[in-house]
Amino acid sequence: SDSGDGNVSACEFLLSGFETKAVLRDSAREKNIFIHGKIADQETVVILEKTPIREENLFELFKNSRLKLEMKNDIYSTYQLHPPPHLNEIKTTVVCPATEKHVKKYLRQETFLVEETGEDYRSITLPFIQSQSFSIQWVYNILEKKAEADRIVYEDPDPKVGFVLLPDFKWDQKQLDDLYLIAIVHRKDIKSLRDLTSEHIPLLCNIRKRGEDAIQKQYGVPANKLRVYLHYQPSYYHLHVHFTSLSYDAPGSGVERAHLLSDVIQNLQADAQYYHSRSLCFPLRADDGLLSKFKNAGRL
Amino acid sequence: SDSGDGNVSACEFLLSGFETKAVLRDSAREKNIFIHGKIADQETVVILEKTPIREENLFELFKNSRLKLEMKNDIYSTYQLHPPPHLNEIKTTVVCPATEKHVKKYLRQETFLVEETGEDYRSITLPFIQSQSFSIQWVYNILEKKAEADRIVYEDPDPKVGFVLLPDFKWDQKQLDDLYLIAIVHRKDIKSLRDLTSEHIPLLCNIRKRGEDAIQKQYGVPANKLRVYLHYQPSYYHLHVHFTSLSYDAPGSGVERAHLLSDVIQNLQADAQYYHSRSLCFPLRADDGLLSKFKNAGRL
Numbered sequence: 107s108d109s110g111d112g113n114v115s116a117c118e119f120l121l122s123g124f125e126t127k128a129v130l131r132d133s134a135r136e137k138n139i140f141i142h143g144k145i146a147d148q149e150t151v152v153i154l155e156k157t158p159i160r161e162e163n164l165f166e167l168f169k170n171s172r173l174k175l176e177m178k179n180d181i182y183s184t185y186q187l188h189p190p191p192h193l194n195e196i197k198t199t200v201v202c203p204a205t206e207k208h209v210k211k212y213l214r215q216e217t218f219l220v221e222e223t224g225e226d227y228r229s230i231t232l233p234f235i236q237s238q239s240f241s242i243q244w245v246y247n248i249l250e251k252k253a254e255a256d257r258i259v260y261e262d263p264d265p266k267v268g269f270v271l272l273p274d275f276k277w278d279q280k281q282l283d284d285l286y287l288i289a290i291v292h293r294k295d296i297k298s299l300r301d302l303t304s305e306h307i308p309l310l311c312n313i314r315k316r317g318e319d320a321i322q323k324q325y326g327v328p329a330n331k332l333r334v335y336l337h338y339q340p341s342y343y344h345l346h347v348h349f350t351s352l353s354y355d356a357p358g359s360g361v362e363r364a365h366l367l368s369d370v371i372q373n374l375q376a377d378a379q380y381y382h383s384r385s386l387c388f389p390l391r392a393d394d395g396l397l398s399k400f401k402n403a404g405r406l
Numbered sequence: 407s408d409s410g411d412g413n414v415s416a417c418e419f420l421l422s423g424f425e426t427k428a429v430l431r432d433s434a435r436e437k438n439i440f441i442h443g444k445i446a447d448q449e450t451v452v453i454l455e456k457t458p459i460r461e462e463n464l465f466e467l468f469k470n471s472r473l474k475l476e477m478k479n480d481i482y483s484t485y486q487l488h489p490p491p492h493l494n495e496i497k498t499t500v501v502c503p504a505t506e507k508h509v510k511k512y513l514r515q516e517t518f519l520v521e522e523t524g525e526d527y528r529s530i531t532l533p534f535i536q537s538q539s540f541s542i543q544w545v546y547n548i549l550e551k552k553a554e555a556d557r558i559v560y561e562d563p564d565p566k567v568g569f570v571l572l573p574d575f576k577w578d579q580k581q582l583d584d585l586y587l588i589a590i591v592h593r594k595d596i597k598s599l600r601d602l603t604s605e606h607i608p609l610l611c612n613i614r615k616r617g618e619d620a621i622q623k624q625y626g627v628p629a630n631k632l633r634v635y636l637h638y639q640p641s642y643y644h645l646h647v648h649f650t651s652l653s654y655d656a657p658g659s660g661v662e663r664a665h666l667l668s669d670v671i672q673n674l675q676a677d678a679q680y681y682h683s684r685s686l687c688f689p690l691r692a693d694d695g696l697l698s699k700f701k702n703a704g705r706l
Binding site: 117122124134154156157159168181184192195198199201202203204216219221329333352360361362365368377384389406 | 429472494497501502516547631659660689
C-alpha cells in the first residue's frame with residue numbers, strides 16, 4: 107500500500123541490511139540496547155528500547171495473546187506471553203552517520219568489584235589519589251562563596267563541624283521525587299570514609315541532624331523519607347554526604363558503593379579505627395587508573 | 407497441534423478471561439506492570455514484564471522487522487519497530503489464588519525509613535514476625551526437591567553449612583546481564599540477619615565461596631563481577647543470600663536494604679553480637695503492618 111512512496115519503503119527496510127559490529131551497552135533492567143554497526147557503508151548507532159506496558163492495552167493484550175508455561179510451584183506460575191505485534195513495539199533510534207564520539211558516548215565500560223584492605227588503601231589507593239592532580243578548586247569555590255553561593259540551602263559555618271548544603275547538579279529541583287542534596291564539610295583534611303575516626307563523630311552527627319532539619323524546613327521532606335550516605339570511592343576526595351529521597355532509586359545508592367551515615371556513625375562509636383582497618387568493597391570501571399594499580403599489585 | 411493436551415490448552419488461554427480490577431504498580435523504566443484481577447472467580451495477581459533485548463537475536467530482529475518512521479532531524483531519526491512475536495515475548499507471572507497480602511505486597515506505597523535498635527527488634531519486630539502466618543512452604547518445597555528441583559544450579563547438602571543455589575524468579579536466564587541467583591540455607595532456624603552471630607561465620611563463608619565458584623563454573627561470571635548480599639528486612643524469614651551481576655542495577659540492591667555478605671562476615675568476626683545489638687535502617691511501606699507497630703511504640 108505504500109509502494110508509491112519511496113521514503114516510507116526506504117525507512118521500512120532501513121535496518122534489514124544493518125551489519126552489527128558491537129553492542130556498546132545494554133540494560134536488562136531497562137530493556138534497551140545500544141548497537142554500533144553499518145548501514146550501506148555508513149557508521150551507525152542504533153538504540154532499541156522496549157516500550158512501557160500501557161494500562162489501556164491490557165484488555166486486548168490478555169484477550170489476544172497466548173501463554174507458554176515455564177514453571178509452576180504452589181500458587182506461583184510463570185509463562186511466556188506472545189502479544190500481537192502492534193501492542194509490543196520497540197522504540198528505535200538511529201544515528202547515521204555516527205561519529206567516533208557518538209560511539210564512545212554510548213560505550214559501556216565493564217566494572218569490577220575490588221576488595222580493598224586497610225593496607226591496600228595505604229599502599230595502593232592513597233599513593234594513586236595523591237599522584238592525581240584532579241583539581242577540587244570547584245569545591246573550595248563553593249565553600250568560599252566564589253561560586254554557586256545562590257544555590258546554598260543551608261550553612262553551618264563552624265570550621266570543625268560545619269558544612270554547606272546545596273542541591274546536587276543531577277536534581278533540577280522541579281519535583282521532590284528525585285530530591286538530591288550534598289553536604290560539603292568545611293574541613294579540608296578529610297579525603298574520604300577511610301580518613302574517618304571517632305574524632306569525627308561530632309561532625310557526622312552535626313551533618314545528619316542539621317542537614318535533615320534544613321531539608322525538612324526547606325522542602326517539607328522529613329528525615330524518615332531520606333537516604334543519607336557517603337560514597338566509597340567518592341568521585342572527589344573532599345568529604346561530602348549525599349541526601350536523596352528514599353523513593354528515588356538514585357544512581358550510586360547501591361550497596362556496593364554507598365555507606366549509610368547512620369551505620370558509619372555507629373561503626374565509629376564501636377571502633378574508633380573501623381574505617382582504617384576494615385576491608386571495603388567498591389566497583390571500578392575498566393578504564394579507571396586505580397584498577398590497573400590493583401592489577402599491578404596482584405590484588406585482582 | 408496441542409489439542410490433545412488439556413493442560414497446555416488450559417495454560418494457553420488462562421488469561422483470555424482475566425478481569426482486571428486495578429493496576430497495583432507499574433514502571434515505565436523497567437517496562438513492567440502488576441495487575442490485580444480475577445480468573446474464574448479466584449483473586450489473582452498477574453505481573454507482566456518485557457524481556458531484555460538479546461544480542462543473539464539482533465540479526466533476525468533487524469532482518470524480519472519493519473520500521474515505522476516517527477521523527478527525523480539531521481543525523482537522528484526515531485521509529486517504531488514491530489518484531490516477530492517469538493523475538494519479543496513478555497515474561498508473565500501469575501499468583502493464583504492470591505491473598506490480600508499478595509495484593510498489598512505489589513501495591514505501590516509510600517515508604518518510610520525505620521531505624522530499628524536491637525531492643526526494637528526483640529520487642530516490636532520479632533513478635534510481629536511470629537504473629538504473621540505467611541507460609542514459607544514454597545521454600546521447604548525447594549529444599550526437599552518437591553518443586554523446582556530442575557532449576558537447582560548447585561547444592562551443598564550439609565545440614566549445618568549447606569545451601570541450595572538457584573535462579574531467582576526475576577531472572578529468565580537468557581542473558582548474563584541481569585544474572586540473579588539465590589542461595590537458600592538448609593538450616594531452618596535462622597530467620598534473618600538479626601539471628602546471625604559468629605557461630606554462623608562458617609555457613610556464610612561457605613555460601614560465599616561455593617556460591618561464587620558455582621556461578622563461575624556454570625555461567626563463567628567471576629566473583630569480582632558479582633554483588634553478594636542479604637536483605638534486611640528480607641521478604642521471607644528463612645535465611646537466603648542474593649547473588650546479582652555487578653553491572654545489573656538490581657531492585658533491592660540499594661544501601662537502605664542490602665548488606666554485603668563480605669561486610670556481614672567482617673562485622674561478625676569483629677563482634678560476635680554485631681547484628682544482635684546494632685541499630686539497622688530499612689524502608690517500610692505505608693501499609694506494612696510492621697510500620698504501625700513501630701508507630702504504636704512511638705518509634706516513628
